[in-house]
Amino acid sequence: MSDFNTTDFTNPSTFILLGVPGLEVAHVWISIPFCTMYAIAVLGNFTILFIVKREPSLHGPMYYFLCMLAGSDLVISTSIVPKTLNIFWFNSREIDFSACLTQMYFVQCFSVMASGILLAMAFDRYIAICDPLRHSTILTNHRVAKIGLALLLRSSVLVMPNPILARQWPYCRTNIIPHTYCDGMAVVKLACADIRVSSYYGLFLAFLVTGVDVFFISVSYIQILRVIFRLPAKDARLKAFRTCGSHLFIFLTFCIPSMFSNLTHRFGQNVPLHFHVLIANMYLLLPPMLNPIIYGVWTEQIRNRLFWLFTCKGT
Template sequence: MSASNTTIFTNPSSFILLGIPGLERAHGWISIPFCAMYTIAALGNVTILLTVKREPSLHEPMYYFLCMLAITDLVLSTSTLPKMLSIFWFNSREINFSACFTQMFFIHSFLKIEGGIFVAMALDRYVAICNPLRHSTILTNSMVAKIGLAVVGRGGILSLPYPFLARQWPYCKTNIIPSTHCEHIAVVKLACGDIRVSSYYGLSVTLFLMGLDVFFIILSYTQILRAIFRLPSKDARLKTFGTCTSHLLVILAFYIPTLFSFLTQRFGHNVPLYYNVLTANMYLLMPPVLNPIIYGVRTKQIRHRLLRLIIHKD
């Protein structure tokens, strides 16, 4: 590892992930909550997938989108957590040059896919509440599949330039990445050349997509709230709004840590490095952990199905 610190090279065969700089002595303790979060995320999202698969009454657009979200969360957490835990437990810091850019692609593409799924779920709630009689004819299985392909295609196509551009730069300073994963801006900062193209692309795509997704979500819920307030009774308004609360909670669980991490990494120059790394990990881990918990607790159909499975087993 000392040779990696001092050798002048161009495009090394591997990078070295430091973990959480400044907190190396605490890696063992930090691994405990991270391991617990990964276990909860894996079990929770697999449970959502199996529950929807086994229950015919859940074969509806809302739950199809929920399954897409669960798969996205599984890929997102699995692309980062195993390597992170190997750093904490076994001091296995080395990651292959190509594997680093592959991880970068998966992180950014599935983050964008998750944002697109939230827009699709907002569309589903809009049609279900504002145009309930045509819900089944508008959001057919083929339409849901087309929306899913569009969301995945958008995430993959817009994320492909991240590793493609980053791979073009000469890396001759160091191969040490001060993070637990191959985060885009942390990697390109190691390059010797002019990285403004990578930096500007990453910034513009993130701001554009986040702004576009949030705009459509707000637009959908503006129409939803108008429809809710037109309902004659308070009980009907509360019951209808209750069908949206799970979606709103998972949106907040995704966008708040993502926006917070993005702002601290870009503009928090006086923020300690370990704080930036921790916030970057939290926005990758919190949604996969919270999404199945929120939907499991807040969605009556899923909750009842799980209870029936538990009682049947007993």
């Protein structure tokens, strides 16, 4: 591996992914939870997509947004896990330079999109609880499709400068990435140039885009909780809590590790590298795994349809 430490190049043909630095001897063991989470994520999200497609009663804004989230989760997890498992199982650490930048783009793009989808879901719940009589007229299927397209365009355009900037930098020190995948800052830090533009733009995405989404999601749920506490019937309050509780939990599992990962990349010099790499993976793997489980358990319509599918096949 020392051959890659001091190479004289400006445009590397490949990068070398180390996996989890310092824990190389445990890669096979670490692969077990990674593989399990990925399998659950793929099975769960495809199940959500299948159930919503097959069940006409679920053809509504909330479930369309849930399908968008499931699709985004599948892209994020599939962008990183197969290559990560190749590193863990077969020591296949090389990744083409263009493939690395493509992976970086897809991970960042669909992470920003997932943030926007969570905001759209919060808005849907806000209208459903705070102004239920106008819900069907405000969030029509046509408008939901427009929101989904706008979120895709927003994430695609805003993230595009990151791989473009990364391609411009000269890489003359090393091509070794101490990570399991081509994380944006992990790649840019290898450049032997002033990378403040990339760093500042990454902070802009983290705080002025995702941060704005988080702010409006928080405001939505504050308003929702105010309405819930005013409901006279206990059953109505519990039903509203169950509906919003799943969204709120998913929001927290996405937001907290994401912010932690972004901050430690820039300011956490004392955080052990292997800990940072594991957290960065968990922030991308946990939500795709948990989303279908939580919505499947807490959403009565999906739970009933899933139970019906299993009982029909069993008979």
